[in-house]
Amino acid sequence: MGLLNKLSAFRIVWRFAKARKSGLLTWKAKSELVSQYMERMVTPFFDSVFLVSPRIIEMRVEDVHQLAKIPSLPANMKLEQFDELLAFPNNLSFLPLSNIPRNVTKLSALEMLDATRIPKHLITYVGPTITVEIKPKQGFYQNHLSMDFPYCNNCILQLEKCGSDHYEEMYDFCPLDLYSGNFSKMKSSLEALMKVPHRNLRIFVDGNLVHSDESPLDATLLTPTLFPSGQGNADDLMTAVDVNNATLSWQFCGSNQLHVQLCLVLAGCSDVRDFSLRDHSVLGQILSAQRIDSVGIVRAHQIFQSLPAAAQVCRCGVVRYFEVTKLLQYLVQKQLLDKNRLPVRGLEVLERTDDRSLLERYLLAASMKDCSVCTLRIVLYRGQYKT
Template identity: 25%
Template sequence: MMAVNDRWLYRGEGNINLVLADTEEKNVYRFVKTKIKPEKCHEDNDIRADQIRFKLQKTVDYVKKVMKPLLSSVYVIPPLLKEIPPGFAETLNGAVKDARPAHRKGKDIDFAARSALVLPDFCYVFKPDSLSVPQSLPSAQHQSTISIEIKPKTGFLSTSEHIKHPIKLKVCKFCMSSRVKGRRMWLKPSSYCPLDLFSGKRSRVRHAIHALLNTPQNNLKICKNGEEVYSEYLKEDLTKVLESFFGKQIRTDENANKKNSVDVFIDLVVDALHCPMTSWSPVQNGPNKGRDQNQHCLNSSYSETSENEKFNFPSGCILEKILSVQYLDDLDIEGIYPLYEQLQNHFLKFPEDRQKFCMDGPYRGDAWCVVSNNNNIESANKDDILYAMIKVKQFLVAQTVKDCSIILALQKLDERPENLSEPFLMDSYGHYYKHSLAIIDLDPKPFDKIPLYLKHDIAMISTCEKLNFPVS
């Protein structure tokens, strides 16, 4: 990360969006990207500006009406749609040019944009219940904030009866995909396996965090006071960064089992990811599966250290919330694709039903709430078009959460918190920390993308078979 100017920081980007942090307001702006070159933009600017706004509004509705009820208001803050002045996107695009990774420069911020999505800067501690506008609570002047962003990916092995390829029952999708992508994108494959992170066993979760630190790729980023200090592209001395954050006591306390700053940090991350939430509404379609997460991926480098270690997945913790929604995909793409074809054939005969079912949005009312109610599935005949519609929607919702990110922010406290009802963590040295957790990157996945999911699945399996991936 680097400063664009005194106010803006380049925070990162994906294939579709570019993110900048406003250091004054402690907000984050997400801008739409495009392949269209600036000189070709001007004629259609007004049309594209309306299209961008329409698409962003659908994202806002989806996060608010679908993701927030499923994942809870504790973790999900819907973005706001904010107008931006003409020329603003173009100005920022030129300013961030030097900060961007080379492989992302095939697309630029769309100069036609007259709006952007705005969220709190979750790199700072915030209070979810107090946010009526997207503004993070500023940290105390004398205390720094450290944050870690994790893209956890799919946390389970599918057991769908529709799966034809044995490797998918033994090796998780991330590990297969990582091995394939690693050959062309990274110097070495990721050593991280999502099944370890979602295992509920402390030693496995610690192993997963260590693996992310060793091979961050696109799955981990650490910021201090909102500025990136550790990622795949910027690797400062993490030990020194954390020692600066924790303070001198971390190296001098004689009663701390000689844990170094990285170990203390990992312990805090593991604690935060397993913090129980007292009030939550479970997904009705099988969240209990996530409470017995004893699956193992053959590609994981984790070796069992304690067979007696108890499973610990507190109800409503952020990992369980994510996993329970991921489990809405219980058919796998191999089981979903025939239902997709059934829907497409139905829409050819009854095109008005595609709009009636809100397959492409809007994400309001009851049209998408059906995904969380198991009664809708149980009452539907498997040959019924309504069954196909619900299962496809569940699959798409699960794909969103399989691609989400978690941001944990930590701020050290000078003393034990007075209000014990507010969440806080304590490290092995007896120091207290206030913290916040957020789930981001919750965009809707297009109905028409399902054939692409199948194409990628087939290509991934084919490549892994050529690489002689283990299946037993």
């Protein structure tokens, strides 16, 4: 849920905890725990330029109940005042008050900068802010003991989902191409996501979602939607300028395409003629963090089954491999992220090789395999710019 902070002119986002099965907001928020986990376990893997640090806020339950109506409203609907939410039926809320214990009066949330829109100080020259959000997924092929899979983990998952009618069609996106360091493969993987986003790509214009799996935009409408004044075309989405190897990109945009491919920003390069996936790039750092998982889903499943708690859950039937991560997190998370242990825990788990530590590393790497990368572009029109 996002809103504009009138004091700073920055848009902010509030992230509330959700129940895993129902998708409804839950009063059992662990904002402090999540924040500590991110700071201690995830942040050390990345340069600060790639991270947005959240802060913890609290709200009255009644206010969150009203805010939780927003997901039920038409996409991109603008609300100027909080009181406008009061006019909508309470049954639209993703936080039913009947689910809240009487002694719970406030809920916590994580507040972060909205990565889909930033202030425009040169209004005369500034065009739309275009944000491409990508879930790059697992970027390396993982060998599984005693099992020979000819596909990467993401492609296997897509085959499974299509076979179970979760998706109507496969897409041509393969994370191994995105992380390959080969310019042509990387560009083709991004084009495949543009064509069929599934849940791994979303495009925003000035904070409004315009292209996603839930609401895909016809290919013929991409250019007029992204560049309504004709100052660019959809191919320009594949282009940007590398600024300090970060994901914020600026460039003059006229009838010509921008100079360097979006691939260069993600790969940390400045020239197609010397293209490779740089270790210091955002994808390079994500890949390095993912590789702390040395066991993979099959071995993790075996370790999981060896745990007493796992045996109790598995009595009711066979657990599918693609459900393992959720079950692992459900059973082990409380011990891994115990609030009293977390402040004294750290990445020492990377130095251990016992089964418990291997499982912890698998779960930590799972966060890196499902993270999102946002690249922003502010289109600047040709003209004279005063300092």
